[in-house]
Amino acid sequence: MILVHTPSPKEVSAYLELFQAAMPEQAFVSLEQATPDEVRYLIAWGLPDGIIARLPRLQAMFALGAGVDKLLSRQDLPVNLPLYRLLDSGMANQMTEYIRYGVLGYQRNMDVYRRQQATGQWRMLAPQLPEDVRVGILGLGEIGSAVAKALARDGYPVSGWSRGPKHIHHVHSLHGEAGLEKLLETSDVIASVLPSTPQTQGLLNGARLSLMQPGSMLINAGRGDLLDQDALLALLNNGHIRCAQLDVFAEEPLPHGHPLWHHPSVTITPHVAAITLRQQAVEQIVGNLRKLAAGLQAEGRVERAQGY
Incomplete structure (x- = not known):
């Protein structure tokens, strides 16, 4: 099970549809639909506090953006949890x-x-x-x-x-x-x-x-x-x-x-210089999910000491 979350329910719905179409063999769910101990991957932006701790079998997290400074500052982000960021996505x-x-x-x-x-x-x-x-x-x-x-x-x-x-x-x-x-x-x-x-x-x-x-x-x-x-x-x-x-x-x-x-x-301008494009983001993350499933190295893994 793969959990997808952003602060906007409408955006979550759009992402779920795109992810499911791109990778039909996987189950993509919203926060409300998730069974916490079945979630293996988390795809998120603007995540509420405490969610990560409720996912005991989480294997990796994917950020729906290139900047991960706010994620790295979270107290509930395990130090050994692999975190991947978008490299471009438009x-x-x-x-x-x-x-x-x-x-x-x-x-x-x-x-x-x-x-x-x-x-x-x-x-x-x-x-x-x-x-x-x-x-x-x-x-x-x-x-x-x-x-x-x-x-x-x-x-x-x-x-x-x-x-x-x-x-x-x-x-x-x-x-x-x-x-x-x-x-x-x-x-x-x-x-x-x-x-x-x-x-x-x-x-x-x-x-x-x-x-x-x-x-x-x-x-x-x-x-x-x-x-x-x-x-x-x-x-x-x-x-x-x-x-x-x-x-x-x-x-x-x-x-x-x-x-x-x-x-x-x-x-x-109100932080609009480069906004994540959904289709490109989905394609990049799905590509990484397939690499991980095949035992390959995914792209965009964050080096925490460097901050990106």
Whole structure:
């Protein structure tokens, strides 16, 4: 028996139908239908506290998302329970679109024109070409690498930063503290797709944000705890950072009345840069379930020490 759960009953119903069609030899059930001691696998997002402890024969858990920081912080997650995350499931293309939108807007001065519109100014700015805009990607995993490759194909000079060295065609790879500083100092647009880990929390603090090029742009589509929001606001207010496009925040939803909501240089989206697509997620998880049934190694197993 395989238990499927999300906070939305409607979504659970849709997932159950897709999983059952893709793997008819297995029984996929909701929380209400489950017999706890018969559940072997758990597929979930937004799981209530205490559920895992009620599943004595659980062999593995599959997350319906790429980020697993909230799952890893749970007190009821057994340390020896294999946890698998989604590697893409359609999210790489969405993330590429989201970051490409921000980079192109920066290149074409759309943020400046929005501010001019608000004050009734009619002033044309000098055009820029893609090769004039240096893009730095924070995070070169499955999704970050796809974003970096796509922007390089668009003609932007692309560099990327990761925990260790990477080798990606047409992408300049940097790593370590020195590499991070160089990326910040030499990019016109910084775009983060980093997960939340003990190593990334607070990574973009005031000191590091101050290393960014004067007049540069920040895009954060990874996790909100990466960024010091107060430091970003200060650098936006003094003009050091020209604009920001933010999809994730330290507290979500972003509290009503927070100064980021009304800042003229900030674009806010409600954690929609890359949303799990059901059919692709089902195909990936079913593929992993079949591998496990055949005694093979499944993809996307989380290394808990790394946080992803």
